[in-house]
Amino acid sequence: MILNETPVRTSKNFNINNIELTDFNIPTNIPKFNNVTISDNISITENTTNFKLKYGLGDILENQVKSSSNKKIKINIEKNIAEPILIDFNFNKDNLSLIEDIEICASENKKANIIIKYRYKEDIEYYHNGIIRLNTKPNSNINISIINLLNEQSYNFLSIENILEENSKINYCNVDFGGKNSITNYYSNLKGNNSNNQINCIYLGKQNQFFDLNFIGELYGEKSNIDIEVQGALKDNAKKHFKGTIDFKKGSKKSKGNENEFCMLMSDTSKSIALPMLLCGEEDVEGNHSSAAGKVDNKQLFYIMSRGFNYKEAMKLIVKARFNNILENLRDEKLKNEIIYEIDKRLD
Amino acid sequence: MSKTNIEEINRNIYDIKNKDEYDYKIKKGLTKEIIEEISKQKNDPIWMKEFRLKALDVYNSLEMPTWGPDLSELNMDDIATYVRPKTGLSNSWEDVPEDIKNTFDKLGIPEAEKKSLAGVGAQYDSEVVYHSMKEELIKQGVIYTDMETAVRKYPDLVKEHFMKCVPVNDHKFVALHGAVWSGGSFVYVPKGIKVDIPLQSYFRLNSPESGQFEHTLIIVDEGASLHFIEGCSAPKYNKVNLHAGCVELYVKDNAYLRYSTIENWSKNMLNLNTKKAIVGNNAKMEWVSGSFGSKISMLYPMSILNGENAKTEFTGISFAGKGQNLDNGFKVIHNNINTSSIVNAKSISKNGGTCTYRSLVRVNETAKNSKCSVSCESLMLDDISKSDTIPTSDIRTDEVEFSHEAKIGKISDKTIFYLMSRGISEEDAKAMIVRGFAYPISKELPVEYAVEMNNLINLELEGSIG
Numbered sequence: 001m002i003l004n005e006t007p008v009r010t011s012k013n014f015n016i017n018n019i020e021l022t023d024f025n026i027p028t029n030i031p032k033f034n035n036v037t038i039s040d041n042i043s044i045t046e047n048t049t050n051f052k053l054k055y056g057l058g059d060i061l062e063n064q065v066k067s068s069s070n071k072k073i074k075i076n077i078e079k080n081i082a083e084p085i086l087i088d089f090n091f092n093k094d095n096l097s098l099i100e101d102i103e104i105c106a107s108e109n110k111k112a113n114i115i116i117k118y119r120y121k122e123d124i125e126y127y128h129n130g131i132i133r134l135n136t137k138p139n140s141n142i143n144i145s146i147i148n149l150l151n152e153q154s155y156n157f158l159s160i161e162n163i164l165e166e167n168s169k170i171n172y173c174n175v176d177f178g179g180k181n182s183i184t185n186y187y188s189n190l191k192g193n194n195s196n197n198q199i200n201c202i203y204l205g206k207q208n209q210f211f212d213l214n215f216i217g218e219l220y221g222e223k224s225n226i227d228i229e230v231q232g233a234l235k236d237n238a239k240k241h242f243k244g245t246i247d248f249k250k251g252s253k254k255s256k257g258n259e260n261e262f263c264m265l266m267s268d269t270s271k272s273i274a275l276p277m278l279l280c281g282e283e284d285v286e287g288n289h290s291s292a293a294g295k296v297d298n299k300q301l302f303y304i305m306s307r308g309f310n311y312k313e314a315m316k317l318i319v320k321a322r323f324n325n326i327l328e329n330l331r332d333e334k335l336k337n338e339i340i341y342e343i344d345k346r347l348d
Numbered sequence: 349m350s351k352t353n354i355e356e357i358n359r360n361i362y363d364i365k366n367k368d369e370y371d372y373k374i375k376k377g378l379t380k381e382i383i384e385e386i387s388k389q390k391n392d393p394i395w396m397k398e399f400r401l402k403a404l405d406v407y408n409s410l411e412m413p414t415w416g417p418d419l420s421e422l423n424m425d426d427i428a429t430y431v432r433p434k435t436g437l438s439n440s441w442e443d444v445p446e447d448i449k450n451t452f453d454k455l456g457i458p459e460a461e462k463k464s465l466a467g468v469g470a471q472y473d474s475e476v477v478y479h480s481m482k483e484e485l486i487k488q489g490v491i492y493t494d495m496e497t498a499v500r501k502y503p504d505l506v507k508e509h510f511m512k513c514v515p516v517n518d519h520k521f522v523a524l525h526g527a528v529w530s531g532g533s534f535v536y537v538p539k540g541i542k543v544d545i546p547l548q549s550y551f552r553l554n555s556p557e558s559g560q561f562e563h564t565l566i567i568v569d570e571g572a573s574l575h576f577i578e579g580c581s582a583p584k585y586n587k588v589n590l591h592a593g594c595v596e597l598y599v600k601d602n603a604y605l606r607y608s609t610i611e612n613w614s615k616n617m618l619n620l621n622t623k624k625a626i627v628g629n630n631a632k633m634e635w636v637s638g639s640f641g642s643k644i645s646m647l648y649p650m651s652i653l654n655g656e657n658a659k660t661e662f663t664g665i666s667f668a669g670k671g672q673n674l675d676n677g678f679k680v681i682h683n684n685i686n687t688s689s690i691v692n693a694k695s696i697s698k699n700g701g702t703c704t705y706r707s708l709v710r711v712n713e714t715a716k717n718s719k720c721s722v723s724c725e726s727l728m729l730d731d732i733s734k735s736d737t738i739p740t741s742d743i744r745t746d747e748v749e750f751s752h753e754a755k756i757g758k759i760s761d762k763t764i765f766y767l768m769s770r771g772i773s774e775e776d777a778k779a780m781i782v783r784g785f786a787y788p789i790s791k792e793l794p795v796e797y798a799v800e801m802n803n804l805i806n807l808e809l810e811g812s813i814g
Contacts, residue, residue, distance in 0.1 A: 009415035015369050017415070061782040062659065248756075250731070264745035279758045283731040287756035291739075295746035341555045 001026075003058045003157075004185050004214045006243050008277060015240060016275045020179065024155070026064060026097050027097050027127050033070045035095040037088040041081055042112075044326045046072040046182035048103040051133060055187045055216055056159040064099055065131045077142070081112040084131025084332055091128075091150065092121040100130040106168070113143040115335060118150055118178065125180075125191050126154040133161050136168035138192065140336035143171040148233075149212055149342055159185045166221065173203040173329050175339055176211060177346060182228040187216045190224040194270075200326040201230045204319070204346055205238030205270070214243040219252040219285075228259035229325055234270035235347070242272075246287055247279040254284055261291040264322060266315065316347050365448045369439050370473065373555065380404060383527050386430045390530060395507065396499060403516045403526025410520040416645045416706070417673040422458050428558040429528040431473040435492060439480045455581065456800075457550050465577075465731075466545035467492045471562055473555050474530040485543060495563050498534030503505075504804065507538065509565055512781070513596040514624045518653040518712055521592045521704035522619040525561050529594065533564035536613075537572040537603075544574040551593070553582040553617075559590035566597045566605065570628075574605035577797065584614035585649060588643075591617055596608040597625035599633045601655060606634040608793055610800060611617040613641035615671060621647050629655030629684075636792045637664035640804050641678050650679035653687040653715070665694045667790040667805065668701030677739075682748075688799050692725040692788060697733035704736040709743075709750065716747035723813055724754040727785055729778075779809050 005018040021187045038044060038102035042228050073087065089098055098118075106112065122127055128150065134140055142278040150156055156179035158321040162170055176182055188197045203211050263272040276289040296318050320343055328338045372389060374382060383404050384728030387397040412419060435445050441458050452458060452470050461468040469492070476494035485492070491502065499506050518525040532548040553560040560582075568574050582589060597607045605625070613619050619642040626635045635649050651660035662678040680689045695703035705724045726735040737754045759781050767777035770806060783790075786805055790798040 008736070008738060010706055010738050010740060011413070011415060011708070014742070016740050018743075059621070083735065160354070199569060263743070265743065265748070268716075270745045270746060272741075274741045274743075274752075275755075276739065278726075278737040278756050280735045282729065283728040283733070283758045285757065288754065290750040290753040291741060292742065292753065294749045295741040 001058070001060060003061070003179070004183050004212050006214065006275065007055065007247065008279065010275065012240045014311050016212050016243065016273055018243065019183065026060065026129070027038070030070050030099060033089070033090055033095050033098045033100070035090045036070055036071060037086070037090070039084070041083050041085040042075055042085045045074045045321065048074045048101045053159055053161050053187070054189070055185055056131070056161070057157055057183055057185045061157050062131065062159065064129055065101050065183060069099045069101040070138065070173065071098060073100065073102045075104045077104065077106040077110045077112045077140070080110055080294070082169045084113045086115045086117070086216070088117045088119070090119050090121065091126040093124065097127040098130065101118050101134045102130065104134045104142070106136045108137045108140050109139045111141045113331060115145045115332065117147045118155070118156070120151050122190060123151050124153065124163070126150060128302065129156065129157040131159045134170065135163045136165060136170055138166040138168060141169045142199070143331065145173040145175070145335070147175045147335070147339065148178045148182060152180055152209050154179050156182040160187065162188040164190045164192055164195035164197060164198065165189060167194045168192060169196040171198045176201065176203040177342055179209065181210050182341065183212045185214045188226065189218050190222070190226060191220045191276045193221040195221050195224045197226045199228045200329050202323045202326050203232040203240060204343060205232070205234045205240060206346055207236045210300065211240040213241065216245045218246070218247045218249055219255045219257060219260055220249045221252060223254045224252055225255060226257045229326065230261040231262040231322050233266055233322070234263070235266035237269045239271040240273070242274040242276070242291070244275070244289070245277040246289070248282045248285045248287060250281045252282050252285060255282070257263040257284065257287045263293040265293060265295050265320065312347070316344055319343060319347060366451060367461050369434055369554060370431050371430050372432040372436045373558070376426055376428050377559065378404070378424040378429065379469065380529070382429065385426045386528055386530070389430065389432065390496060393499065393503065400527050403523050406516050407523035407527055410517070410523055412520060416608065416646055416675045419618065420589055421645065422590065423633060426557055426587065428555070429561065430530055431555040431558050432475050433472045433477055435477050437476055438478055441478060441631045444477055448477060448576055454552065459679065460548065461496050464545065466543060466549050467547040468533045469494060469533045470550040471531045471549065471551045473553060473558065474529050474560065476666065481547070485659060488541050489538040490541060490543060491534065495532040495534050495565065498565070502534070502798060506534070506565070509596065509598060511594070511596070513598065513626050514594055514622055518622065519633050522594060524621050525563070525592045525594045525622070528559070529563045532564045532593065533568040535576065537568045537573065537574050539569045540571040542572065543574045546577050548577040548579065551580040553589060556585040557587050559592065562593045564593070566594040568599050568603040568605045570600045571602045575606040575608065576801070578607070578609045580613045582614040582617055584616050587616065589614070591619045591621060593621045595623035598628045599625055599631040601628040601631060603628065603631045606636065608636040608797065610638045610797055611641055612804060615641060615643050619643045619645040619647060623647070623649040625721070625778065626652045627653050627655060627658040627660060630657045632659040634660070635662045635664065635678070636789065638789060638804070639663070639664070639666040639674055642674065642719070643672060644654070645674045645676055648677045648679050650681070651689065652681045652683065653684050653689065656684050657686065658684060660689045662691045662693065663789050663792050665696070666703050667696045668698070668703045670699040670701060673702045675704040675706055679708040680720065682711040682718045682720065684714060685714055687718045687720065688719040691722040694785060695726045696729065696782060696785065697726070697734060697735045698729035701730045702734040704738060707739045708740045711743050711745060711748045711750060711753070713744050716745055719749045720814070722752040725785070726756040727782070728758050779806070780814055782809060
């Protein structure tokens with residue numbers, strides 16, 4: 001199954017244009033997913049609308065969501081909501097597979113903070129294939145956090161598509177820890193003038209986990225802005241692909257785009273492939289990207305260990321310090337602590 | 349600030365067309381019979397004929413690239429792959445026919461030879477017409493000759509290295525090259541010999557609807573050093589010309605090689621060239637590249653750092669104007685411990701031109717304690733041009749320091765304002781900024797070539813900014 005193609009291809013020999021999953025069949029005949037908790041500060045329906053994703057992970061997974069989703073959630077943000085809207089999917093032996101279709105529409109001038117969590121109970125293989133669509137009307141402002149805390153045996157597929165209208169803003173925070181294979185496609189269409197998309201992502205891989213992250217931002221509106229910040233750590237045989245595309249379309253005058261990716265390699269068998277692309281069809285823009293990879297600085301490690309921490313504790317501290325800038329964006333102390341606990345657990 | 353119209357530049361000396369006169373031109377197309385005929389015309393040894401036919405099979409088995417610029421206008425049935433000029437190889441400019449000599453005169457090659465080069469090779473269409481090197485280098489055992497002579501005179505050396513660094517199944521146009529190659533230069537620098545003054549080969553394609561497929565093979569033996577300069581140009585025709593050359597460089601242990609290129613093909617040329625270097629223990633490979641011509645260019649020089657402490661540097665600039673799509677970049681593979689690479693790439697797009705920087709950095713498991721730093725900058729001079737950066741990094745060990753940074757933008761209004769406040773006109777201020785942008789590359793070239801590059805930048809900028 002070919003998945004998660006980049007918007008622009010590069011040489012086939014670089015092994016980054018897409019991924020191919022072999023020995024994997026998508027499950028069929030999936031019962032309803034019942035173990036989900038949704039906070040009561042918003043009313044939801046199941047009346048999601050039809051769609052065709054511009055990118056997404058691929059037709060097979062998209063069609064599965066269209067035809068067989070076992071959880072549909074439609075949210076209309078029609079008033080400012082101070083408390084976070086929490087959607088908490090908890091996988092267990094009775095809820096092994098989730099195929100969800102989430103559609104969120106933020107009305108003009110409205111603000112909300114949405115947290116979507118994926119957790120598990122028994123340590124068995126789960127399957128998740130989700131599509132989240134978010135449309136922000138003029139002057140709306142949405143914080144959305146996607147927290148993937150699945151185990152290392154599961155399959156996690158997620159496609160996100162955002163349409164940002166004039167003066168609207170999306171702060172997106174992605175915590176990607178779970179999945180034997182965790183494949184994410186994120187696309188933002190910044191069509192409105194002054195639209196703004198902040199993307200912060202952390203991933204943490206161990207054992208044989210594989211992450212394929214494909215972030216695509218297309219800037220059409222004038223003075224639009226996108227920032228992609230990705231921090232990750234890989235131990236054991238974990239591997240990640242980071243694909244980031246900032247595409248300044250003609251007419252996106254005075255727009256800015258930045259992408260920054262850093263991968264901390266914690267073993268000599270972990271692997272990091274990155275393709276941070278800048279595509280530019282407009283003169284009057286500023287685009288920057290940087291990417292880096294390497295192991296933990298020995299001096300830093302030595303300094304922390306000289307203060308009485310053992311090697312493992314020192315490594316955990318360094319990883320948490322790296323991730324902290326991104327976790328600060330969560331604006332929810334309880335959730336932040338939960339993630340820090342997960343980092344400690346997964347680095348043990 | 350107002351903008352002036354961007355005019356198509358007059359490429360003056362580079363566009364001089366000679367009459368399409370030749371001694372032999374093979375019929376257009378690419379068949380087994382054509383390859384056999386090229387082999388016959390070139391009086392190949394049997395091993396080379398067999399090599400060509402095998403390469404043709406590989407060519408037919410490989411698909412066209414599924415990425416990069418659109419190559420659909422390339423039809424091999426419209427291309428003559430071998431054109432022998434109406435002269436043989438000589439080592440005196442006096443023996444070169446007048447019109448061909450005039451062309452090289454206007455390109456400044458004989459003059460540069462006198463002033464600043466230790467040796468010169470000049471290729472016209474498919475064959476080398478002039479080759480010469482200073483006597484003292486010959487005495488030191490340096491070999492600098494055309495590739496055909498090398499195949500005959502140094503068969504073992506050639507067999508050991510020919511298309512081993514760039515195997516024919518690398519990609520479709522390497523296979524094409526393997527089947528139809530003709531001309532090019534062979535250099536061997538013996539152990540410990542330092543060639544202080546550069547050697548230069550210049551490749552000129554005059555014949556319309558034809559291709560140039562020269563093969564450059566350079567071996568810099570242990571502890572030796574060399575600076576090699578490659579220049580290329582062609583007059584513009586209405587139909588497509590093709591360049592699919594191949595450059596193989598062997599930089600042995602403790603050796604040093606700098607390979608500089610000023611590429612100024614005509615703007616009907618598809619430049620699908622392949623360049624690769626294998627770098628040994630403590631050796632250093634430097635690439636300096638200026639890419640100005642071609643309608644489409646797909647050129648990604650590559651260093652394979654096989655030796656401990658091997659180093660490479662790439663410094664390159666691409667300048668794309670109207671109708672040009674220059675998809676250039678660099679590839680480096682780190683295979684051994686303590687290897688290092690530094691990449692500094694720049695591009696300028698104007699008048700609807702497209703520049704793409706495409707690259708690969710791969711640090712393998714065996715390359716512990718390696719370092720790699722990549723920087724690329726793109727400048728857009730108007731809002732009808734395009735500039736893309738598509739860099740891939742593939743890091744397979746933790747004992748590495750890798751960083752990549754890139755930026756895209758236009759000329760800063762503040763800088764223009766500052767220069768104008770010092771009495772400099774807007775046009776001069778912009779030209780000054782562009783030259784400053786290109787300076788890190790031009791400073792790496794010998795002064796004569798830096799001047800040529802600055803002239804090319806001036807030519808490209810004339811009437812184009814404001």
